[in-house]
Amino acid sequence: MATDLSSETRPEAEGLALSRTGERVELTLSGAWTTELAARREAALAGLPPWQGRELLLDLEAVSQLDTAGAWLLLRMAREAEAAGLVVTWQGLGEARRRLVEKVAEHESAPGEPARPNRLVAIVERIGEKTVTAGGTARDLLNFLGLVTIALARNLTRPARLRFTSVVYHIERTGWDALPIVGLLSFLIGVVLAYQGADQLAKFGAQIFTVNLVGISVLREMGILITAIVVAGRSGSAFTAQIGTMQVREEVDAMRTIGLDPVDVLVVPRIVALSIALPLLTFYSDIMGILGGAMMSWIALDISPLEFLRRFEAGIRVNHFYVGLAKAPIFGYAIALVGCFEGLKVTGSAESVGLRTTTAVVEAIFVVILLDALFSIFFSVIHV
Template identity: 55%
Template sequence: MTAAAAVAGDEARIDSSVERDVTTLRLAGPWITRTAAPLDHDLAALVRKHPGGTVVLDLSGVSVLDTVGAWLVHRTQEDLATGGATVRVEGVSADQKGLLEAVSRVERDVPVKHPDRNILYDLALRTGKSTYHFRDEALALLSFLGMLVVKSLRALLHPGRIRFIALAHNIETTGLNAMPIVGLLSFLIGVVLAYQGADQLARFGAQIFVVNLLGVSVLRELGGLITAIIVAGRSGSAFTAQIGTMQVNQEVDAMETLGLDPIDVLVIPRVFALAITLPLLTFYASMMAIFGGALMSYFVLDISAAQFLQQFKAAIGVNTFWVGMVKAPVFAFAIAMVGCYEGLKVSGSAESVGRLTTQSVVVSIFLVIVLDALFSILFATLGI
């Protein structure tokens, strides 16, 4: 039985003969990539038809053998052995022998040893590593905070060091451009808060106190907190992505080579801009939330604008307003600090930019909530 594969300029073939229960497959011609497809078909047919016994693969007639051809020979040898045949390879030159051995080593499966796993041990190990990582990150961020405070005070004492063009640009991007999303979300939060409050207070016939609920919750807590969270997700992540991209492009290294301080050039304008815009955004967000609540009160509770303002004036003092506003610069400093710190940590890969941008948002929101809790404890202690 003979199977042949015609190839331009040469012929690769497989001659099969049987003598005394020994099947000899004589391989001839160039066994290379361009002849592999028809040879693969013929070899598969021979393996399917072979009943077993002894098979000799004779390579003495092979003129050229490359990696693909060696792989075909090795695969045929493995398939025949799997089918129960005893396979010998003969007529192999020194070069062909080395190539066949190399293919055999690559094809050989390396057994994987699965170590014994202890779930509690793994949990303790991960917890310990996370604790050490948290400690190191906290210390590094605290060190960056100290350096940033020193350089911020130096910039305030020497205003000529402040880059006012960069400051104005960052005020626009973090403040003016954020007004639509902050205003819309705050308005909707005011609507929801008034509606839910009215639904609960209606059980006691005290719907008018929805004004108290709205004013105190928005001015003391929600206005500043929601604005800070929105800005952390919007502007804080932008700081990390911008500075991180500059790190990847080695622009920060170029600044240092020119004798420029990246903190003065990149960080200080962003910190000062956010410290200016976040209190203004907090005031704007609080007014939009109260407006949304007033609108809902008018349509649902039939509380007129005059009644709303009168009750609001009686229920809300100046301290309530300042309690919410005094948090905003602290939130702004924390968000800008974390965003710039994570950006400066970026290494030379795009994956690092995405990972640290995500980490910037998470850490910023975490710090904002922690600071808000500390402010609440402080104000409660002071009786404000």
């Protein structure tokens, strides 16, 4: 004898009625089984008693509407009954609903956890991605170099186009305002070179050659290199931040709209200014570095300043000074180029300004050291 359990456990509005005949369970569904009622239907199914028996009949004759959400709920319930050992039979589906249920069943299972890639493969892949990115950046920077060089030549052949007020302003900001930090660092570098050099040369009884060590190191390499790195971190980042902020405020787009070339207005004055300021800073850095070396030689080796100058004049050729100074305009051009390049790549967010500023400092220092290495090889080949 069949017992109708729906009146005891399920309100009719919930769209289902459960009855049992021996080992056969019959679940009669009615009403709409759609996305709008999915939460109610899911709660009704969750309240059903545990599945017991051998067969489950799902009767959909009275179902007025069925969409993917309703089909998924019924499929999930059928899977639970099958897991409990019941054989599930569908009744009243019709051709259209049968295709819908089959389609939902195809996409019912959740995707499995993706296989973990091999660690070595992941490292190689990451290196490849970084290499491709670096190659693209180098290509874009080379294109920008050509664009700026053409604009610079156009401004130099027609001086009226060059914004001298802007050039002088940036010389002051990148040169004059950088004197304290450049002077302090160069002085300390001279002190360190003299102290470490004297300590090592003492093993051979050649402390007097500390003067030569300090002079050649500061004039050829340390003076220009320390100055360029400081300027890259100070002025290169400032160029990126300034132009990047203008990008965020759409001021660069406004320049293009009124017929102004951002390269002429923003980039060329900064490049000209830094190409002038960096040689002057390098000369100042050389003086401060040698002064620091002379002071430490006086303290550690008892070499008087007058004796230091005599040894310096006798042992240091003027070529060393020219070698260091010749690098300065090229380094200044490169630092300003990278700073402006990254500034123009800023997109419309403050986060992008910070990211590009950091990138500009790293790229500028890398370019400076790379150029210094190439200069060292070149001067070695030509015996200068």
